[in-house]
Amino acid sequence: MVDTFVFIVAAVVCLVGALGVVLARNPVHSALMLVMTLFGVAVQFVAQEAHFLAAVQVIVYAGAIVVLFLFVIMLLGVDRAQSLELSFLPVQRWAALLFASGSLAVVVALILAVGEPVTGVEAMGGALGSTDDVRLLARSLFSDYVYAFELTSLLLVIAVIGAVVLVRKPRETDAVVAEDRGDA
Amino acid sequence: MEVTTGWYLVLGALLFVIGGTGLLIRRNPLVMLMCVELMLNGVNLSFVAFSRTLGDVGGQTVVFFVLVVAAAEVVVGLGLVVAILRRQPGTTADDLSALKG
């Protein structure tokens, strides 16, 4: 009973937020709607007893990534309203509609067709108990998936370097870049 | 009415679809990135649902990685957006059409 209630509320929150992201005119509104969605998803994680992930979701996603978004929005001043009357790309609207309806139909059909998914494959990371998900997660991460773990840390380093390089303001003494900009 | 896995999966699917549509419709690059986040969240939800159903913690590990990668991607993506918009404020995705054949 409670489960159902929690689920429905959280689901409503998610969906309203999602629609808000897509339909809001002001990008800041989109970002805030995104936060709402993320909270809703976190609640769903808790409902599925993935507590650690829920926490991570809130801290990292909502707390860092969305904040980053807001920084950039404010920095660049794109918070002015943008018309939703979109494409002069005529095909785009219909294609999007096709994609939306098509994907939804396919996925829902698949879900219904397959029913309760039970594959009988052995749990790779160990059977999930009810409370020690952190320990299990940690063990899985550092033993079975350690290679991927290392790679993703590398990926983070690269991302940081890339970001720094991308937003670097070209220095005046940099002759090539200056020439590139059309100066003498 | 018990909440079965299917419900979570449908919710994840809806989030994914809404995000995808938004990606195709919006012109503001920042909003497009946010829609990508939406899609990723939908997927995360599905993973966790499966993890719970199959009793496999691997699903959660994957979510973990998705989170990390999403973070990295946002970093780089925002860097690009900043670099572009700094030159030409008010650029939309449609203005970046240098690949026209």
Place this chain on the structure above:
Amino acid sequence: MVELVWLVPALPLIGFVLLLAVGNSLGEPRAGWLATTAAGASFVVTLVVFIGLLARDSHSGERSYELVLFKWLPAGSLQVDAGFLVDPLSITMALFVTGVGALIHLYSIGYMHGDPKYSKFFLYLNLFLFSMLMLVFGNNLVVTFLGWEGVGACSYFLISFWHQRESAATAGKKAFVTNRVGDWGFMVATFAIWSALGTVTYTEIAQSPAMATATGTAISLLLFVAAAGKSAQLPLSVWLPDAMEGPTPVSAMVHAATMVTSGVYLLVRMNNVLTDDALLIIAVVGAATALFAALCAVAQHDIKKVLAYSTISQLGYMFLAIGSGAYVAAIFHVITHAFFKALLFLGSGSVIHGMGDEQDMRKMGALRLAMPITAATFIVGWLAIAGVPPFAGFWSKDEILLAAWEQHNIGPLLWGVGLVTALLTAYYMSRQVILVFFGEQRWDEEAHPHESSWTMTAPLCVLAGAAAVGGVINLPLVKDWLVLEHFLEPIFNHPHHFSSGTLTKIALAVISVAAGIVGIFFAVMTWLTKRIPNDRLEPDFLENAMYIDATYARVVGGVGTSGFQGTANVDERFVDGAVNGIGKVILKTGQLIRPAQSGYIRNYAVGVAVGALAIIVLLTWGLLR
């Protein structure tokens, strides 16, 4: 010693290569001497091979020898070797080809003096000699064809040697194109022979059983087309008079003594294949050509054109002989004709050279005083061709007339045509001799006619000697004196025997000599003593060779041109259109697809999304149903 046969064509080939490399730096006259040495050495080796063949014959009775250098075209059931066949026919041809060839090389050293392309001339001459020897010595049709094409190409090079002259260049092209018609005949005949007999080697062809008459006649006629092209018979005779544009040694070598006889050689070589019906046609065409050319020669003013038509006429005699089955007579006449025709051409070249490149006989006269050696040798040649005994031409021409008389279908008619031609031959040759060497002087004092140098007169003397006594190789009076006939015997499966009695033979001989004397007499009356008026004896109709060239031009130019134009149009419209059309289709398709590359990222995103959706649907189709 017979094994040295490969050296015979190799020597002129080496001469050619050397001249190609260093000819220009050698300059004159060393380039000429190099070429002459190569030709002379080739003659010497031919003699050695000849002696070797005779020795072989006396040892083992085998009068042929085959030397295979390597397998040229091994292609399943078609086995073509690069090989040489030394047998009486080929060695006979080779002897006079190299002999006369060497003499002409020597002659050219003096004749081409001062020409800027001196070494190139000898280069071509050596290449020509090489090709001709390959033609003669080849042991199968394909090697012969190699030589055949080679001589055709060299003939083209040499005719248009002075290519800055438009007429020379055109004449070269004309010769080549007309020859090509003959080459077509050769090729198709080769294919047909291979398909009918399964072989192209001469020894095997000579021993094959007879083919079906229709096939045999068709092949024989194709071979005759080839021979007609090369040996200037009707209707392919048009190139030879124009070929006189080339330098005189070329006319002597290529168009008198050697290349034009290759048609005769081919037919004699393939005698086992020729059917009686085809032989009749060959005889008729030969006789007709002989008469036609003799008539045209009567009205020519150019000293070389007379000899050109004379060559066509004498070649007609040879084909008449072949058509009558007397192959030996044809070869005999080939040899004697080589001697006296080369002599006549070289003599005319000496006259032209001495008169400062004047070729019109109307501007000559009484040259016997200024050029005695030339005159004397020329007169020997004249007597030979007119058929005056005991000179060589009489014996061979008489044998041909006898064979024509005995031809079983229309012998007497052919004989009659031959007789009239002999009369005309005597007439026009006498006319030429009188106009050039006798009578009153019609040239002005600036032309200083002088005798030529020893390099030119020596060959004249040698050839005069040969023309005088050459008949000795096949005298019909005593059986044992028919040396040539006995020598050539193994070539023929069915040797020809003259069936007339001795009385008939003597009677025919007397009549032909009488015809010659009548011709000479008439010429003397008309041109020397001027008793008979001569204004109507050189009609334009004959001078222009009965307008045969103009007729060809009208036929080929008129009907032919529209045919060619039509073909060109088809090619342009359909073939080119198809190819271009494909290009256009591709362009259009590209332009249709182009809007897909809009450059908008969102469009591409749509593509990705919808595509992914489609793939998922495809993969899970079973489940979805």
